[in-house]
Amino acid sequence: MGVPAFFRWLSRKYPSIIVHSVEEKGKECNGVRIPVDTTKPNPNEVEFDNLYLDMNGIIHPCTHPEDKPAPKNEDEMMVAIFEYIDRLFNIVRPRRVLYMAIDGVAPRAKMNQQRSRRFRASKEGVELAEEKHRIREEIIQRGGYLPPDEIKERFDSNCITPGTEFMDNLAQCLRYYVADRLSNDPGWKSVTVFLSDASVPGEGEHKIMDFIRRQRAQPNHDPxxxxxxxxxxADLIMLGLATHEPNFTIIREEFKPNKPRPCALCGQLGHEIKDCQGTAREKQGQHDEFADTMPVSEQEFIFIRLSVLREYLARELTMASLPFPFDFERSIDDWVFMCFFVGNDFLPHLPSLEIREGAIDRLVNIYKDVVHKTGGYLTQNGYVNLERVEMIMQAVGVAEDNIFKKRKEDDVRFLSRANSSSAGPSDRTDSRGMKRKADDSDSEPEPEDNVRLWEEGWKQRYYKTKFDVDVTDEDFRQRVVKSYVEGLCWVLRYYYQGCASWKWYFPFHYAPFASDFKDIKGMFTDFEKGTKPFKPLEQLMSVFPAASGNFLPQTWRNLMTGPDSSIIDFYPDDFAIDLNGKKYAWQGVALLPFVDERRLRAALADVYPDLTPEEVKRNSLGSDVLFLGKSHPLFDFIQELYRTESHEGTEIPPELCHGIQGTLNLDDDPILPDKESVWPDNHFHVIIKCLFLFIFRIPSKVLKPGDWEKGNREPWRPQLGFNPNRQQAHLDQSSFRALSYQHICYILHNQALIDLVGHSSPVPHANSS
Structure with missing residues (x-):
């Protein structure tokens, strides 16, 4: 989600949701590293069934890391990705499902953000190269020294987009990787592996959510x-809550905001490129600029326990004396919806709502105040009650003027304190917020703010500056509000049901004010039915700058640069960035023209015949692929299917696949005869289309009375592992009875542990008491 500060705010307000992961390391024996035995119980003292990987969050740091030397070539990148997945598998140890989802073609609402990011990345890359050249010359002219600038091809991270050769190669490499692990790693042998590569439409995290929703909809789903x-x-937290699954955990790298980064010119720590003075001459002859200057340390992982966050929210959202029955799950949905107002990937945040200023707390307080007037919840099953939402927005609108004034007062107070040479004890009361801003402060002047929201006339200046219209133009303001209302409905539907429209997007760079939300009840009915996603190469034409045109076919690329191109205006060489009250360019708004779908398709119609068979293949849409090891219960069933003449559309027997249901469409060539050395013959990969996927146990409560106030105290450090009292576990009869059903199944299949506890009775059925 487009809220950089959301996770920081959440972890400080609800600190007990986070624990450090416990990670076992492989041992060295005669110079050979022995891999970790992932068949053993999870050292974090919790057994996970399903592991889902939002692969783009793995691909980016493995291909162009910020804290260590970059891989030298594509092969090293692939190896880094494999090692990252191995490490996650070691920590989580899924027992049923591993689902790897790579971003496919995105909805138009997301493509606008992708377009902004990719144009920015190209612009910043050119500017960085120019700055490095200029500063290098200055250092050399004043007698300083820098190692010779190695001429090497810069990795263009824009290639991590559906439709490129890089993504096609990645999909093939992951297939071989999965095949190898299913054949050689005992921890994988019974796991059902799904790969949803870049040919499958949809963002990775939303493909995962669609998989989970389909599981929940089936009668065989284990709650x-x-x-x-x-x-x-951050939106993964919202998506996880939206599933309403009681046992949902997120794993991510530990966030370290003040982690030092090396100078982009000399590679040394402790300064930015603008302050670079060069390196010592004795380093002459060293060609790896990061070799001795950049400490390489393995990033630690943390768990975010959404079950504990639900405990916090249950206390915060529970309301008494309501004119309707209280439903905690409905209040969770409303909380997720209200978070959309402070920012997301599809809509700009409202000007008066900033996460750092407590916007979510403000919304929750308003929500609890007006709920008696609304007569019910704001949302239901992914649909929005706009009449009730208007009540919330109007309450925010009443406070807008004071919010803007207080924001200015806080900024003035901060600058006054920052400029003070001595800080007394009283100044330390706000040390946490002061430290964050002090880290950002330097000698650069503050950007000019022509809107001045803290002064009278702010609404007139805002609309004139941002939209070039007069505030009295009620029709235009209503158009902006209508589009934003549509966006709120689209985003909520996207989170709870899937993509309601592939072509809808918010057609403005800025949001309206909360006070503009008037008479919105009838502003939205429904989305156009039957819309389809772009094809991969069409998306590349929509999100790439001309500088990344080398990833496209030649005649398509010419449409980005040719003077006679009918869509040349979609690819400006330069564009303005409106800081919009922020200090740094990356925080600003990229004022890029929106792509007109009809004009784009008309232009592409002339160049479609130029595609080669390989390009046609990369431009097609695919399906999820299922991988099974030979010891998987479903293996023999599928092997038998291959012996029958008609096997299309066969339903998966849920009892053979961890309760997963769906339709199998078998690949005509499950075994690749020319790849026998790397592709084992003891598994099949199956194309899956239209996947559909005991007694319910409420998770044990974690929070204690003192935990409610813990977020207000500093310093704070997450505990290690899920168990706060980490002692050596002794497996006796009492602890055996306390284990989960999945853990019992594991123990009963491990003869050594069976002998240890002396227990050999049959496994209790999941539905038994």
Missing amino acids: NTHHCLCGAD
């Missing part, structure tokens, strides 16, 4: 399934 989702985006 005690423990899910673990890997990813760093």
Whole structure:
């Protein structure tokens, strides 16, 4: 989600949701590293059933890391990705499902953000190269020294987009990787592996959510399934809550905001490129600029326990004396919805709502105040009650003027304190917020703010500056509000049901004010039915700058640069960035033209015939692929299917596949004869289309009375592992009875532990008491 500060705010307000992962390391024996035995119980003292990987969060740091030397070539990148997945598998140890989802073609609402990011990345890359050249010349002219600038091809991270050769190669490499692990790693032998590569439409995390929703909809779904989702985006927390699964955990790298980064010119720590003075001459002859300057340390992982967050929210959202029955799950949905107002990937945040200023707390307080007037909840099953939402927005609107004034007062107070040479004891009361801002402060002047929201006339200046219209133009303001209302309905539907429209997007760079939300009840009815996603190469044409045109076919690329191109205006060489009250360019708004779908398709119609067969293949849409090891219960069933003449559309027997249901469409060539050395013959990969996927146990409560106030105290450090009292576990009869059903199944299949506890009775059925 587009809320950089959301995770920081959440972890400080609800600190007990986070624990450090316990990670076993492989041992060295005669110079050979022995891999970790992932068949053993999880050292974090919790057994996970399903592990979902939002792969783009893995691909980016493995291909162009910020804290260590970059891989030298594509092969090293693939190896880094494999090692990252291995490490996650070691920590989580899923027992049923591993689902790897790579971003496919995205909805138009998301493509606008992708377009902004990719144009920015290209612009910043050019500017960085120019700055490095200029500063290098200055250092050399004043007698300083820098190692010779190695001429090497810069890795263009824009290639991590559906439709490129890189993504096609990645999909093939992951297939071989999964095949190898199913054949050689005992921890994988009974796991059902799904790969949803970039040919499958949809964002990775939303493909995962669609998989989970389909599981929940089936009669065979086990409500005690423990899910673990890997990813760093804040919206994964919202998506996890939206599933209403009681056992949902997110794993991500530990966030370290003050982690030092090396100078982009000399590679040394402790300064930025603008302050670079060069390196010592004795380093002459060293060609790896990061070799001795950049400490390489393995990043630690943390767990975010959504079951504990639900405990916090249950206390915060529970309301008494309501004119309607209180439903905690409905209040969770409303909380997720209200978080959309402070920012997401599809809509700009409202000007008066900033996460750092307590916007979510403000919304929750308003929500609890007006709920008696609304007569019910704001949302239901992914649909929005706009009449009730208007009450919330109007309450925010009443406070907007004071919010803007207080924001200015806080900024003035901060600058006054920052400029003061001595800080007394009283100044330390706000040390946490002061430290964050002090880290950002430097000698650069503050950007000019022509809107001045803290002064009278702010609404007139805002609309004139941002939209070039007069505030009295009620029709235009209503159009902006209508589009934003549509966006709120689209985003909620996207989170709870899937993509309601592939073509809808918010057609403005800025949001309206909360006070503009008037008479919105009839502003939205429904989305256009039957819309389809772009094809991969069409998305590349929509999100790439001309500088990344080398990933496209030649005649398509010419449409980005040719003077006679009918869509040349979609690819400006330069564009303005409106800081919009922020200090740094990356925080600003990229004022790029929106792509007109009809004009784009008309232009592409002339170049479609130029595609080669390989390009046609990369431009097609695919399906999820299922991998099974030979010891998997479903293996023999599928092997028999291959012996029958008609096997299309066969339903998966849920009893053979951890309760998963769906339709199998078998690959015509499950074994690749020309790849026998790397592709074992003891598994099949199956194309899956239209996947559909005991007694319910409420998770044990974790929070104690003192935990409610813990978020207000500093310093704070997450505990290690899920068990706060980490002692050596002794497996006796009492602890055996306390284990989960999945853990009992594991123990009963491990003869050594069976002998240890002396227990050999049959496994109790999941539905038994």
